[in-house]
Amino acid sequence: MHIACLQLPENITQRFCKLNRLIRVIGYCKRFIRNCRNPKANRKSTILSTQDIKQDLICCVKVVQQISYAKEMRNLMEQQEVAASSSLKTLHPFIDKEGLLRVGGRLQQYTLPYQTMHQMILPSNLHFTNLVGSAEHIRLHHAGPQLLIASLRERYCIPRIRNLVRTVIHQCQNCYRFKAQATQQLMGELLSTRMQTSRPLLTTGVDYSGPISLNWDHHVAKP
Numbered sequence: 001m002h003i004a005c006l007q008l009p010e011n012i013t014q015r016f017c018k019l020n021r022l023i024r025v026i027g028y029c030k031r032f033i034r035n036c037r038n039p040k041a042n043r044k045s046t047i048l049s050t051q052d053i054k055q056d057l058i059c060c061v062k063v064v065q066q067i068s069y070a071k072e073m074r075n076l077m078e079q080q081e082v083a084a085s086s087s088l089k090t091l092h093p094f095i096d097k098e099g100l101l102r103v104g105g106r107l108q109q110y111t112l113p114y115q116t117m118h119q120m121i122l123p124s125n126l127h128f129t130n131l132v133g134s135a136e137h138i139r140l141h142h143a144g145p146q147l148l149i150a151s152l153r154e155r156y157c158i159p160r161i162r163n164l165v166r167t168v169i170h171q172c173q174n175c176y177r178f179k180a181q182a183t184q185q186l187m188g189e190l191l192s193t194r195m196q197t198s199r200p201l202l203t204t205g206v207d208y209s210g211p212i213s214l215n216w217d218h219h220v221a222k223p
Helices: 019-037 050-068 070-079 127-139 145-152 161-171 173-178
Strands: none
Touching: 019 050, 019 127, 050 070, 050 127, 127 145, 127 161, 145 161, 161 173
8 A cells, every 4th residue: 555545634743742653553544444455365464564664654754745845846746846935945855756855965876875865854843853853862862962963864854953953852851850950958057166267276176987996005106
């Protein structure tokens, strides 16, 4: 079944707070539709494989791109280029064989992976992009801004990505909890002997952690 046949509603991503849960719900819906259309002997199990999860993620990205960049994708299919007034003009975008909007460029002969050379374009103002950033932030064990940006750029091209990363880290409860400033204990009042002017060593004090036994037979020098 083609990944675009689900015709997902525009606000479906707003119903989920985790990317993994969204992808699995989409995957089970696709599996249910496929099993209903095929004979019982050709039906697949309800367990989602790694390849199925990857295809479900592509399905979500494709729907988001069709919603946010409908004009650019229509121009690419009709005129093979986006309009000069488009914000994606400098990225030289193109549509790949899966129907995804990707970044163009001159790195076709480079040895990097295909998804790194031509990242999937995602809008920065949608809830789905926020879910992608949060999932990557958790996968990297609550990484900082620089590492999170570098990791996201290996697969996605997100305009104003620094604002997205700042929002993701700010909304992370674990990061907020561990970065909270600890309370400072108020020090007690100084002793009167430390506040009065006196000769050196007139008042001395030694702090011990407990009683200390001394054997004077070993320390007292014999005549």
